[in-house]
Amino acid sequence: MSDTPTGDTPTRGTPPRGTPPRGIPAGGTAPGGTGRAGWHRRAGLLPVGYLVALAGVALVHPFLPPWRWLAIHLLLLGAVTNAILIWSAHFTTAVLRAPAPEHRRGEAARLVLLNAGVAGVLAGGGTDRPAVGVAGAALVFAAVVAHLLWLAARLRAALPARFAITVHYYVAAAGALLAGVPVGAWMLVADDDSRPRLLLFHAHVNLLGWVTLTVLGTLLTLWPTILRTRMADGAPAAARRALPVAVSGLALLGAGVLAWWPVAGAAGVALVAVAAGLIARPAVRAARHKAPASFAGWSIAAAGGWLLVALGLDAWTLLAAPDADTAAGRFGVVLVPLLAGFVAQTLLGAMAYLLPVALGGGPAAVRDRAGRLDRSWAQRVAMANGALAVLVLPAPPYVRITTSLLILAALVQFLIPAVRILIAARRQP
Amino acid sequence: MNAPAAAPARPLGGLATGLALVLVAVLIGLAAQRVTGPAAGPGGATAVAWNGHTTTVTVAAEGMRFHPDTVTVPAGDRLVIELVNRDARRHDLVLATGPRSAVVAGAATTRLEAGVIGGAVEGWCSLPGHRQAGMRLTITTAEGATAERAAAERAAADGTAAGQPAAGHTADGHDHPAVPPAAGAAFDAMAAPAAGFVARDAAAPAPPAGRLHRVDLRVREVQREVAPGVRQKLWTFNGTAPGPVLRGRVGDTFEITLSNDGSVDHGVDFHAGALAPDVPMRPIDPGQRLTYRFTATRAGIWMYHCSTMPMLLHIGNGMYGAVIIDPPALPAVDREYVLVQSELYLGADGAIGDLAKMRAETPDAVVFNGYAAQYAHRPLTATAGDRVRVWVLNAGPSRTSAFHVVGAQFDTVYREGRWELRPSGPGAAQVLDLAPAAGGFVETVLPAPGTYPFVSHVMVDAERGARGAIRAG
Structure with missing residues (x-):
């Protein structure tokens, strides 16, 4: 997405034809951007902060009984959900060609609400205080409802726009999360025989709905921008075709795991994979035209591969399990490629591209930040994905420890420059 | 994002570095595996x-x-x-x-x-x-x-x-003596408990108000004295063996939240509720919880116990308790007590019970309410002329109970959901015989002041500690 103010990026190559005109969202703010840049500096701290906490949990996890739950929710509910709320609002404004926001009070209120809720869920779930967790989940739910209403209002107010489909993806994603959050809250309170099915529902709807739909919708424009090439012909059409496929797949999947009809669940997963494939085709064409040459590009490309791996494993898990209990127990097999391979890599890749640009400050500053976030990108991407491949294959325990340390190292290799950039941006005028 | 010219050379180097790091990590992992491994x-x-x-x-x-x-x-x-x-x-x-x-x-x-x-x-x-x-x-x-x-x-x-191979294990609860006979803690059936000993309160709890009873059952591993000078690591519900006595009326619903704070998997099975056992009675791992909801549709004193295999060990090591569902129109009495009989198969001092003894059915002690002969040393109390009701549940795991009060006759016997004797009839009973997991109550009126011993009239078990007394003032 060419959200960079016009003239900021003489070195960033010709903007892709077919991406939204550059400079739209930032147009009104001062060059160097105390308004927009300041917002993204503060907002960018949110996902980065959760990722730092995640790295901390990874280091001390032998002493934390619920570390798995905590790590999953720090990543998804903490870092990813914050990033989605922040950046989907950003992209919505951009693709709908809405005027730059005069103030961000509504957005800030949504984020405050969300993070109060996240804190409640993490505290309640981590310390086994269901009431706190449920209250937190209610706040998260409210924040997402507000976000959904805001998206819908933007859609209604907008003139026809070529990439409005992206916002439709966001609406569908938010709808999915609204189904997933209450189920998660319910599982904090009750533990009965329906738990495995509820767990599968919660995980699938949130991961394949909220996260994956958002990613697929965003990549339509973000991917060619990261590659600095033109969007492949037919990409918007593919995205429009893929959305109903993905949504019906998700509905089938949700119903399939809730009623424990594994064939329906696997068929739903297959439909989601088909939707991902529809979107991947023009994306691959664009990449063939201009190969990725950055941390963002290769991370997201690898993430796409892991998504397909995870979907394959997921369908197999559902079909091979004799009952929902077993399927829920084996879902950990799907989580490693899905969370570390797809979600975390997409998040890090997207932030590595977006943060330098959003913080503004002129082309030199942007280039400097991008360079810092891209430092030794090939080593980081190769290391993380090689280690992930070992981790997904059956490996002896000590090998799992050493390779997961490498994945942690790759995360830290992103976090250190990211934190420094955010801190340095504050010192800038 | 740097100058494109520099790009082609560096990615390959970086790629090689990244993959080399993975290779090194795998090799270090394999080496660590070898070092800590058996070779x-x-x-x-x-x-x-x-x-x-x-x-x-x-x-x-x-x-x-x-x-x-x-x-x-x-x-x-x-x-x-x-x-x-x-x-x-x-x-x-x-x-x-x-x-x-x-x-x-x-x-x-x-x-x-x-x-x-x-x-x-x-x-x-x-x-x-x-x-x-x-x-x-x-x-x-x-x-x-x-x-x-x-x-x-x-x-x-x-x-x-004995137990050498396991001696290096650090995880609590995973040690178990391999060879039992010499390991059993010394037990003297005639020893008196220390002066400060307080017997478990045998008074039956009153049925709580309300029709829904929410109960937290936490599986805990505790060190407990089970006979004078003998300590064992018991697996318990809420820290005591037997677990808490629950009480309600016909039609009441119990919502049990079982949390496993132990070191191995446990579950629970409530005889007081009829339901498909697959899910609620499943074993849960340490740190997990489950909710077990049942409606008590039938009266009686019902056993509950851990449902995890080997059940002999889990029940034998303390995981049992009683649920009393009052028969409709149960008359009030002057004194009402609950006794749960069980066997003790002692492991080494401070360790868990001995499965080999359990399998051979050679208990060291047979006890009421978890402690050998505790009511012989701290008698239950009543007043002469009082109507005394004693609920008895035989938790086993393996031996029959024959509850008898010396000097008294039971004019009321309620056994396994059925009134077998009422005071109005001409007859009376001398024993309440209970197979493992069976239960009921007896009532008697103690005729005069004095100390009325009670025993399991399986005499070898009475010698092993299945005895106590009611002192009528």
Whole structure:
């Protein structure tokens, strides 16, 4: 997405034809951007902060009984959900060609609400205080409802726009999360025989709905921008075709795991994979035209591969399990490629591209930040994905420890420059 | 994002660096595996050089057995065991030479590097009770005769050093003496408890108001005195054996939240509710919870107990309790007590009970409410002329109870959901006989002031501590 103010990026190559005109969202703010840049500096701290906490949990996890739950929710509910709320609002404004926001009070209120809720869920779930967790989940739910209403209002107010489909993806994603959050809250309170099915529902709807739909919708424009090439012909059409496929797949999947009809669940997963494939085709064409040459590009490309791996494993898990209990127990097999391979890599890749640009400050500053976030990108991407491949294959325990340390190292290799950039941006005028 | 010209050279270098780091990590991991693995251990009796071959076998844990339970490999082979857990409960595999697998949950798999096999090696599951229940594995070398001799020697060596293979285990609760007879704690049925001893309150709780009873049951491993000077590590519901006495009326609903704070998997089975056992009675791993909801549609005193195999060990080590569902129109009485009879099969002092004794049904003690002869030393109280009702549940796990009060006759007997005697009839009863898990109550009016001993009239059990007294003032 060419959200960079016009003239900021003489070195960033010709903007892709077919991406939204550059400079739209930032147009009104001062060059160097105390308004927009300041917002993204503060907002960018949110996902980065959760990722730092995640790295901390990874280091001390032998002493934390619920570390798995905590790590999953720090990543998804903490870092990813914050990033989605922040950046989907950003992209919505951009693709709908809405005027730059005069103030961000509504957005800030949504984020405050969300993070109060996240804190409640993490505290309640981590310390086994269901009431706190449920209250937190209610706040998260409210924040997402507000976000959904805001998206819908933007859609209604907008003139026809070529990439409005992206916002439709966001609406569908938010709808999915609204189904997933209450189920998660319910599982904090009750533990009965329906738990495995509820767990599968919660995980699938949130991961394949909220996260994956958002990613697929965003990549339509973000991917060619990261590659600095033109969007492949037919990409918007593919995205429009893929959305109903993905949504019906998700509905089938949700119903399939809730009623424990594994064939329906696997068929739903297959439909989601088909939707991902529809979107991947023009994306691959664009990449063939201009190969990725950055941390963002290769991370997201690898993430796409892991998504397909995870979907394959997921369908197999559902079909091979004799009952929902077993399927829920084996879902950990799907989580490693899905969370570390797809979600975390997409998040890090997207932030590595977006943060330098959003913080503004002129082309030199942007280039400097991008360079810092891209430092030794090939080593980081190769290391993380090689280690992930070992981790997904059956490996002896000590090998799992050493390779997961490498994945942690790759995360830290992103976090250190990211934190420094955010801190340095504050010192800038 | 740098100048495109620099791009082609550096990515390849970076790619190589990244992959090299992964390779190094894998090698370090493999090396660490070797160092902590069996081959390096000097204790292994297998001072045999590796012949360069590696044998990989799959061993399934299912139904408290390893399948196969004998693995034969050529001498000098390195053995890798893929352990597949097909049970719902957790298992591991520990070898006498030192290697131990991770504890695997149900439907999961783990790998155990068994090292170079030079002779017979014994293996077992180290979770409490599982080895005694038959989860043993023997690894032999293809040279049969010598291997069997070695196995016999090893077995003899194990016998003299009870529990040696497990001595290195640190996880609490995973230790269990391998050879029981000498290990049982000393128990003197006639010893008196210390002066400060307080007997468990045997008074029956009043039925709580309301029709929905929410109860938290926490599985806890506790050290408890079970007889004068004898301490055992009991597995308990809420820290006591028996667990709390629950009470309600016909039609009441109980919502039990079971949390497992122990170190092995546990579950619970309430006889007071009729339901499909598959889900609510499933074993749960340490740290997990489950909700067990039942409606008590029928009256009686019902047993509840841990539902995890081997149940003999779980009940024998303290995981039992009583639920009283009052029969409709149960008359009020002057005194109402609850006694739960159970056996004690003592393990080493401070350790858990001894499964081998449980299997042989050779209890060290038979007790009411968890402590040998506690009411002989701290009698229950009543007043002469009082109508006294005593609820009795026989938790077993294996022995019959014959509850008798010396000097008294039971004019009321309610046994297993049925009034067998009422005061209005001409007859009376001398004993309330209860098979394991059966229960009921008796009523009597103590005729005059005095001390009325009560016993299980299975006299050997009375000698073992199944006795007490009611003092009528």
